[in-house]
Amino acid sequence: LISYDEEKPETEEEFVCELDNGSTVPIEGTNDQLLELRSLLNEGMLISAQSTVEAEPIGGGSIGDMDAQIAEGIAGNIAVALPPGSVRLNNSGNVARRRKLANTNRYEGTKKTLIVRVTDSHGKSVSNNAAYLSDKFFGTYGDRVTTKSGFEACSFGKFKMSYDYGNEVNLNLLSAPGVLDIKINIGLNQSTQENIASAMQQAAKKKLGVELPDSFHHVVFVVEGCYNVETDCSFAAYAYVNHWFSVFFGNDNYKYPAVVMHELGHNLNLAHSGGLDRQTYTDHTGLMGNPLWEDDVGRMCFNPVKNFQIAKSGQSWYDDKYIVNFITGTVGGTSWAGKLIGVAEYDNNPSNHPIVLKIETGAGADWFIGFNRATGINSDNAQASNAVTITSVNDGDGFGYSQSSLKGTLYQGRRVTIQNWRKTGLDLILKVHEINTSASPGYANIEITFGPQVAPNPTLKPTPKPTHSPSRKPTAKPITRSPSNNPTDNPTPPPTLQPTKAPTTDQPTRSPSHSPSSIPSASPSKDPTPSPSKIPTPSPTVAETNSIPSTMATTNPTSPQTPHPTNNPKVPPTKQPSNPPTQPPTRKPTVRPTARPTARPTTQPTSQPTNEPTVLPTKQPIIPPTQLTTQPPTVNAIMVFDSGTQGGTSWHGSLIGAADSNNNNPSNRPTAVQLIAGGHIDWLITFDNFHVAITKLKYGQSFPKGTLTQGKRATITNWR
Numbered sequence: 001l002i003s004y005d006e007e008k009p010e011t012e013e014e015f016v017c018e019l020d021n022g023s024t025v026p027i028e029g030t031n032d033q034l035l036e037l038r039s040l041l042n043e044g045m046l047i048s049a050q051s052t053v054e055a056e057p058i059g060g061g062s063i064g065d066m067d068a069q070i071a072e073g074i075a076g077n078i079a080v081a082l083p084p085g086s087v088r089l090n091n092s093g094n095v096a097r098r099r100k101l102a103n104t105n106r107y108e109g110t111k112k113t114l115i116v117r118v119t120d121s122h123g124k125s126v127s128n129n130a131a132y133l134s135d136k137f138f139g140t141y142g143d144r145v146t147t148k149s150g151f152e153a154c155s156f157g158k159f160k161m162s163y164d165y166g167n168e169v170n171l172n173l174l175s176a177p178g179v180l181d182i183k184i185n186i187g188l189n190q191s192t193q194e195n196i197a198s199a200m201q202q203a204a205k206k207k208l209g210v211e212l213p214d215s216f217h218h219v220v221f222v223v224e225g226c227y228n229v230e231t232d233c234s235f236a237a238y239a240y241v242n243h244w245f246s247v248f249f250g251n252d253n254y255k256y257p258a259v260v261m262h263e264l265g266h267n268l269n270l271a272h273s274g275g276l277d278r279q280t281y282t283d284h285t286g287l288m289g290n291p292l293w294e295d296d297v298g299r300m301c302f303n304p305v306k307n308f309q310i311a312k313s314g315q316s317w318y319d320d321k322y323i324v325n326f327i328t329g330t331v332g333g334t335s336w337a338g339k340l341i342g343v344a345e346y347d348n349n350p351s352n353h354p355i356v357l358k359i360e361t362g363a364g365a366d367w368f369i370g371f372n373r374a375t376g377i378n379s380d381n382a383q384a385s386n387a388v389t390i391t392s393v394n395d396g397d398g399f400g401y402s403q404s405s406l407k408g409t410l411y412q413g414r415r416v417t418i419q420n421w422r423k424t425g426l427d428l429i430l431k432v433h434e435i436n437t438s439a440s441p442g443y444a445n446i447e448i449t450f451g452p453q454v455a456p457n458p459t460l461k462p463t464p465k466p467t468h469s470p471s472r473k474p475t476a477k478p479i480t481r482s483p484s485n486n487p488t489d490n491p492t493p494p495p496t497l498q499p500t501k502a503p504t505t506d507q508p509t510r511s512p513s514h515s516p517s518s519i520p521s522a523s524p525s526k527d528p529t530p531s532p533s534k535i536p537t538p539s540p541t542v543a544e545t546n547s548i549p550s551t552m553a554t555t556n557p558t559s560p561q562t563p564h565p566t567n568n569p570k571v572p573p574t575k576q577p578s579n580p581p582t583q584p585p586t587r588k589p590t591v592r593p594t595a596r597p598t599a600r601p602t603t604q605p606t607s608q609p610t611n612e613p614t615v616l617p618t619k620q621p622i623i624p625p626t627q628l629t630t631q632p633p634t635v636n637a638i639m640v641f642d643s644g645t646q647g648g649t650s651w652h653g654s655l656i657g658a659a660d661s662n663n664n665n666p667s668n669r670p671t672a673v674q675l676i677a678g679g680h681i682d683w684l685i686t687f688d689n690f691h692v693a694i695t696k697l698k699y700g701q702s703f704p705k706g707t708l709t710q711g712k713r714a715t716i717t718n719w720r
Helices: 031-043 063-071 130-138 147-154 193-208 257-267 304-311
Strands: 016-018 024-028 109-119 159-162 179-183 218-223 237-239 245-249 323-327 334-340 356-360 367-371 388-393 404-410 415-419 428-436 443-450 638-642 672-676 681-687 692-698 701-708
Touching (some): 218 257, 304 388, 334 356, 334 367, 388 428, 404 415
Parallel strands (some): 109 159, 218 245
Antiparallel strands (some): 237 245, 356 367, 672 681
């Protein structure tokens, strides 16, 4: 059992303020303000390296004064403080300044990466030289398990780390390919991390003659150790989110490819992933849980949440056609079934199976299902190898930076129940029917059901319209069970122009005749005449005659009934079937043909007319259309309401259901109201004859947000 209502795990991000010269200083605030900053970050409202917040230097002065002090190497304990109250966030400023990853395709292309080996004022530096660092990061001298090889494998060659800087860097300044040696004028064991970061950037700027990051996409600083100066320095490395800056401490941590990919993952706007123990990064099914701490072990990629985020970023490692959304709704009766493959075999997928199944919750905290295939580029996976994994995200629908959490893992034949899904009181059940690692690609065959499954799954497409031509063959049995007691007194009126569902002749005529023939034919034909005879016989003959038919009808109907239907009827057929035979003969044809063909010939005619006959008789009747649509409902008339951003605007009116829009809408009322929210986001208000539905449209996808009945209201806070 998994609880849908489980609280989201807390995150551990720390925040700094980046000044105009690229240096960073701490941001100080109350515990509530820091929690608010973390919440805004995980919701996607605060964008690292782009958003600005209102803050003031501690001790007075201006931000410009802080820039000057840092540039002169006298940073001291400079910091900024948040003013009292809620965080004042601004996303409308100039975000292009030096934000490399914010303004380029962060996931694809050649990424110029600089490794900086740092020596402090006391001569402290990592023991290995620049050539060793070049080999560990880039494989310059033959190392086969590196940060470069890991990113190229997981991206299928789309993310390429490089030390080919062209003419933008004087290569004589480098100690080895891709590695720069610098010396800072402060001691590691005497300085805060903020001061060390500023000193490293200033030393690199002085040696290269450019302000970082300049042409570099990633800059990695490697220092001898981390010391407890005004902080608990128990971490192996850190990196700025959606940025170019990262730092690794000690003689070993930079050697581990998976650890470096984890930190550069933060540069790529990826958040941590917590495990079943609800700790910050103990999800060892992907690199953002930081599972691998070895030199030559690093063949591992990311979990389904991060793969979704990467795929949805635009041009990226994975085509988003391999991402599938399952919208459960809130009333039950919905399901999804199919095969998933692992990201490790993304390039071997001829059947186009998904690599991620996203289950929509109607809020930002969606759930993600994946198959953790442990092979090839993911062969060093550390947890739940070749199992189905269940992961959720804190907020933001998975599109941006947000903490993810491993919720469960399943092997073949197992199932899990997520209780009270979407707080409906109904359960969501995930079953793993089969896991096949012998196939190529390997796959997991799963099924997800929400609530009681009382009806069959909806068809993928509606049944096609019937054709406009009659069926090619007659029915197997005559329509009436036995001949009528007496013939009709007069010939039937001219037949109708529309053909019956199944004509009684072997081959249908192109169009029915409009009047009966003047006299009966001299001898019976093999096929019935195209129109009824002028004077029918009083009762049917016992058997077909071989000579000229009699001019007088026999006195009584023949008996017994023939054991099998004749190939060709003897009385010219009417163009419309009769109703069940009456005791006295009828004088008029039936009012309407039947509504649709029966599954097999009936002994009595149906009571409703058909719409149009099919080309060939179907073996089974047409499947009734499903009650639920498989895609968001289409609308015929959408009212667009642009609220603007100043307030004071409104729209009111009546909505009708889409089903009534064509046949019962004399006032031309709209079937939906589209609320313009700006950017790639709109909202849609619809009515389905039971309640008003509120749906969020984001990047071409729909996310149900709520429903309203009479007298109820909803408030969308902080609109636009």
